[in-house]
Amino acid sequence: MVVCGDNSLALRLVRELASVYGQRVTVVLPSLRGGDQGPQIAALVGDPRLEVRAVEAQVPDDAALRAAGVETAAALALTSGDDQLNIHAALRARRINPELRLVIRMFNRTLGRYLEDLLDRTIAARVPGLDQVAVDASTTVLSDADTAAPSLVAAAVVGSDKIIQADGLLLRAKDRTIGTADRSDPLCTLALLPDAPDAGEGDVYGAPGDRDGPVLLPDPRDLEGLPPERGTVVLEAITRRPDRPGAPAARVPRLPVGTFFSRRLRASLAGLTAVVVLLAAANWYVTRELPLHAAYVTLLNVLSINEPALEGSTGEQVLQLLGALAGTALLPLLFAVVLESYGTFRQAAALPPPPRGIERHVVLLGLGKVGTRVLDRLLELGIPVVCIERDPEARGIAAARARRVPTLVADVTEDGVLEEAGIARSRALLALTSDSGTNLEAVLYARQVHPGLRVVMRLFDDEFAATVYRTLRDTHPGAQTRSRSVSALAAPAFAGAMMGRQVLGAIPVGRRVLVFAAVSVAGNRLLEGRTVGEAFRPGAWRILALDTAPPDRRRADLRSFSTYTVTGDLAWRLHDGYLMTAGDRVVVAATREGLGVLLAGGDPRGAAAGVPSPAS
Numbered sequence: 001m002v003v004c005g006d007n008s009l010a011l012r013l014v015r016e017l018a019s020v021y022g023q024r025v026t027v028v029l030p031s032l033r034g035g036d037q038g039p040q041i042a043a044l045v046g047d048p049r050l051e052v053r054a055v056e057a058q059v060p061d062d063a064a065l066r067a068a069g070v071e072t073a074a075a076l077a078l079t080s081g082d083d084q085l086n087i088h089a090a091l092r093a094r095r096i097n098p099e100l101r102l103v104i105r106m107f108n109r110t111l112g113r114y115l116e117d118l119l120d121r122t123i124a125a126r127v128p129g130l131d132q133v134a135v136d137a138s139t140t141v142l143s144d145a146d147t148a149a150p151s152l153v154a155a156a157v158v159g160s161d162k163i164i165q166a167d168g169l170l171l172r173a174k175d176r177t178i179g180t181a182d183r184s185d186p187l188c189t190l191a192l193l194p195d196a197p198d199a200g201e202g203d204v205y206g207a208p209g210d211r212d213g214p215v216l217l218p219d220p221r222d223l224e225g226l227p228p229e230r231g232t233v234v235l236e237a238i239t240r241r242p243d244r245p246g247a248p249a250a251r252v253p254r255l256p257v258g259t260f261f262s263r264r265l266r267a268s269l270a271g272l273t274a275v276v277v278l279l280a281a282a283n284w285y286v287t288r289e290l291p292l293h294a295a296y297v298t299l300l301n302v303l304s305i306n307e308p309a310l311e312g313s314t315g316e317q318v319l320q321l322l323g324a325l326a327g328t329a330l331l332p333l334l335f336a337v338v339l340e341s342y343g344t345f346r347q348a349a350a351l352p353p354p355p356r357g358i359e360r361h362v363v364l365l366g367l368g369k370v371g372t373r374v375l376d377r378l379l380e381l382g383i384p385v386v387c388i389e390r391d392p393e394a395r396g397i398a399a400a401r402a403r404r405v406p407t408l409v410a411d412v413t414e415d416g417v418l419e420e421a422g423i424a425r426s427r428a429l430l431a432l433t434s435d436s437g438t439n440l441e442a443v444l445y446a447r448q449v450h451p452g453l454r455v456v457m458r459l460f461d462d463e464f465a466a467t468v469y470r471t472l473r474d475t476h477p478g479a480q481t482r483s484r485s486v487s488a489l490a491a492p493a494f495a496g497a498m499m500g501r502q503v504l505g506a507i508p509v510g511r512r513v514l515v516f517a518a519v520s521v522a523g524n525r526l527l528e529g530r531t532v533g534e535a536f537r538p539g540a541w542r543i544l545a546l547d548t549a550p551p552d553r554r555r556a557d558l559r560s561f562s563t564y565t566v567t568g569d570l571a572w573r574l575h576d577g578y579l580m581t582a583g584d585r586v587v588v589a590a591t592r593e594g595l596g597v598l599l600a601g602g603d604p605r606g607a608a609a610g611v612p613s614p615a616s
Contacts, residue, residue, distance in 0.1 A: 001498060002068045004028040004060045004089060005079030008460055009105065009144055011037040011044075012491035013077055013498075018050040021499060021596040026068040027054045060089040065096060075101035075498040081369075083108055087115060090139075094119055102139045103497045107369050112141035140497040144490035149373040151489055151508055155456045156362055156428040157383060172236045173507045173514075179228030188542060190589060191509045192218045193231035213510045216591050219538035233509055235544070235589070265336055272333060275326050276302055279319060286315035302327040351400060351407040354386045358406070359425035361386055365412055365442055366433035367396025370458065370486050374430060379403060386421045388412050390433075412442045424450050431457040440468060447472070459483045484508065492592060499599050514589050516544075519598060522582035526598060533576030540594030545587040546578070 001017050003010050006029040017023040029035065032042040032054055044052045057064035060078070070076060076093050078086040083106045090104050102119060106112040119139040173190055191214040214233065215222075223232070276298060284294035300306035301323030309316045361384035364375060371387075372395050378385050387400050387407040400407045410417045423429065429446050431439035439457040446453055455472075459465040465483040492506045492515045506513045521527045527535050532543050580586065590598060 001025045002028065002065075002070055002073045002076045003079065004068075004077065005105075006030055006035045006037055006041070007079060007081065008037060008485070008487040009490060009494070010077075010079040011040050012487045013079060013494050014041060014044055014052060016491050016495040016592065017498065018044065018052050020592040021495065021599070024051040025053075026073075027052065028057055028060050028064050028068050029054065030058050031056055059085070060092070062092055062096065065089070065093055070096050070100060073097065073100060075103065077103045077105075077494055077498055079105050079494070081105070081107075083111065087111075090115065090119065099138075101498065103494055104139070104141045105144060105494070106141050107143055107145060109143065109146070112143070115139075116141045142490070142494060142497060143369075143373070144486055144494075145369045145373040147493050147506070148370060148484070148486040148489040149377050151506075152370070152374050152430060152432065152456055152458075152484055153377040153381070155484065156430045156454065157378075157381065173233050173509070174236055176232055176234050177228060178223060178226055178230050178232055187235040187544065188589070189218060189220070189223065189232050190235050190507070190514055191216050191233040192223065192226075193233065195230055213512060215539070216509060216512060216514060217537075217539055217542050217589065217594070222538070262340060265333075265340055268333055268336075272326065272329055276323075279323050279326065283316070283319050286313065286319065298323055302330065351397070351409065352404055354406040354408070354420060354422055358384065358386065358422050360384070360427050361422065361425075363388065363418070363421050363423055363426045363429045363446075365389075365429065365431045365439070366458075367394045367400060367407075368432070368434060369395060371430075371432045372396035372399055374432060375399060375405065379405070386426070388417060388421055413438065418442065418446055418449065423453070426450070426453065428454040428456065431455065433458070436460055436464070443472070447475075457483050458486060460485055460487070489513065492595075495592075496595065512591070514591065515595050516587065516589055517595060518585055518587050521580045521584040521586060524598070527580050527586065528582055530580060531576060532578045532580065535580065536576075537594060539591065541588045541590035541598050543580075543586045543588050546580075546584055 001023045003014050003017070003025060004027075005013075010027065010029070014025050014027055018025050027041055027045070029038060029041060032038045032045065041052075041054065044050055045054050055064055055068045057067075065076075070093050076090075078089050080086050080089075086104050086106060090102050093100055093102065104112070104115065106115070116139050175193070193214050279301070280291075280295040280298040283289075283298050284291050287294060287297075289297075297306065298319070301320045304324050304327050306320065309320050312320075362378055364371060364378070364385050364387045367375065367387055367389040371389075375385060375387065375396055376399070385405055387396070387405055389397060389400075389407065389409060390411050391397075392409050397407070397409075399405075408417060408421055410420075412418065423446050429443065431442045433439055436459045439459065443455045443457050446455060457468075459468065465485065469483045489506060489508060492513050496515055496517050506515050508514075519527070526537075527543075536542050588595075588598065
């Protein structure tokens with residue numbers, strides 16, 4: 001396995017592959033003595049328990065990739081935050097080794113789809129006999145921001161809920177007590193929460209017997225006899241509601257007159273129009289001319305371009321003077337219309353400030369890559385948002401301006417910024433800048449203003465995050481505090497994609513992670529020839545669904561069984577007695593360690609030979 005990058009995602013990915021999956025890993029980075037994560041990666045290289053080596057190169061060019069062994073490698077992960085650099089390296093690597101499995105980090109989703117299609121066509125042309133499943137697994141484009149955004153949004157909006165999408169189904173991991181979980185009929189129990197009040201969220205890479213934190217994928221027999229108030233995390237399936245009949249018809253759009261002109265200006269224009277109409281009516285009454293002619297003469301009088309009515313009657317002369325007097329108010333009004341229209345257009349191009357009296361909103365701190373994706377998710381859910389960003393050229397500023405999201409371009413550490421964002425009336429604070437110190441400072445200040453506020457902060461160091469979590473929990477026991485690392489949430493998905501399996505996503509439970517992946521049954525002695533119940537390994541993995549053939553080729557026993565739900569090609573709620581065969585593909589929820597053993601077919605070291613390349 002080859003990993004290119006010098007960032008927190010690369011560090012966690014190397015640790016994931018080497019310690020969990022037992023792979024031989026080569027890291028390509030600028031320097032082991034400096035940079036972002038160079039010294040930390042050097043510690044992994046020097047660990048005798050891990051097979052990690054490093055190649056120092058400023059850029060992953062052909063020479064660096066060949067020195068890393070890309071010609072014979074099973075997979076390559078490109079984790080740089082520069083999309084263009086990752087594209088160049090992917091094209092070079094595909095040319096060197098057409099059968100190489102690529103996992104590419106990209107923020108631009110549209111460009112990522114084009115690149116994935118291009119590289120898949122390349123391997124299909126170079127290896128004509130390769131089946132479609134292997135072609136699909138040969139190139140995977142992922143975004144750490146997209147992977148982490150659902151968990152961050154769920155933690156802020158609904159507290160402890162974790163959400164994942166899988167082939168048309170929306171899955172939710174929800175905290176429930178044992179008594180409530182029994183009545184709600186969940187898909188399965190994902191974790192048993194600790195009963196000790198001083199227990200933490202657990203370590204990211206905890207030992208199998210570590211009980212400090214949640215117990216992942218417990219045996220159902222272990223839940224028997226526990227008090228009904230004991231907390232658990234259960235998996236529930238949420239189906240989309242069909243459109244309700246008799247929905248109201250769409251409203252006919254109206255001209256946004258109120259957007260361009262103020263109420264006072266509109267009243268002045270209406271008053272002047274009424275005066276002109278009255279003068280035209282009076283002119284028609286006095287002169288007995290046609291109404292259209294009387295209106296025309298009145299407009300000439302208002303615009304002061306009519307000949308003086310020296311030979312006209314006294315009434316005509318009086319009306320001409322009144323029209324000229326009304327015309328003196330026309331020029332200031334026209335000037336005001338121009339100024340207000342110009343100001344409206346300037347305001348439309350600027351970021352709107354937070355409206356007065358806003359409440360029950362989410363304050364989003366940071367509009368970088370992660371903040372932009374989180375903003376999209378919040379707006380899709382219809383949740384009001386107020387953003388704070390220090391850099392006026394940040395990636396998410398354009399998106400906030402286009403969608404008219406109230407945004408403050410200011411430093412959150414300055415006095416009064418959080419108050420202006422309405423933090424005292426908000427429902428949650430999402431601190432997602434790339435600076436852990438700024439995130440922590442904002443959270444601590446927000447806690448003083450609003451002690452019961454739900455906060456979710458982005459922290460990079462696991463030990464520091466665990467310490468902060470315990471401190472805030474002890475200081476404000478009635479409030480909800482969540483600390484999340486984007487790279488920790490994304491690393492399992494990247495590692496699973498490098499192992500050649502379809503990773504549906506990951507759900508955090510405390511500071512540990514459960515990975516949802518699709519695994520082929522063929523050749524796996526832990527799955528093939530076993531029933532769903534026999535394949536279940538407490539604390540390691542659990543089978544949730546069967547990824548079947550097309551619907552017209554599904555087995556009759558699955559179609560007739562009443563306790564599962566079919567969506568697309570997924571048969572959910574499989575019964576424990578179903579016998580898995582080589583043609584099946586199952587969806588599993590697994591721990592890091594369990595997925596490593598499962599993908600290796602039972603080899604606890606997870607040797608590279610146990611994970612075939614796309615061409616095998």
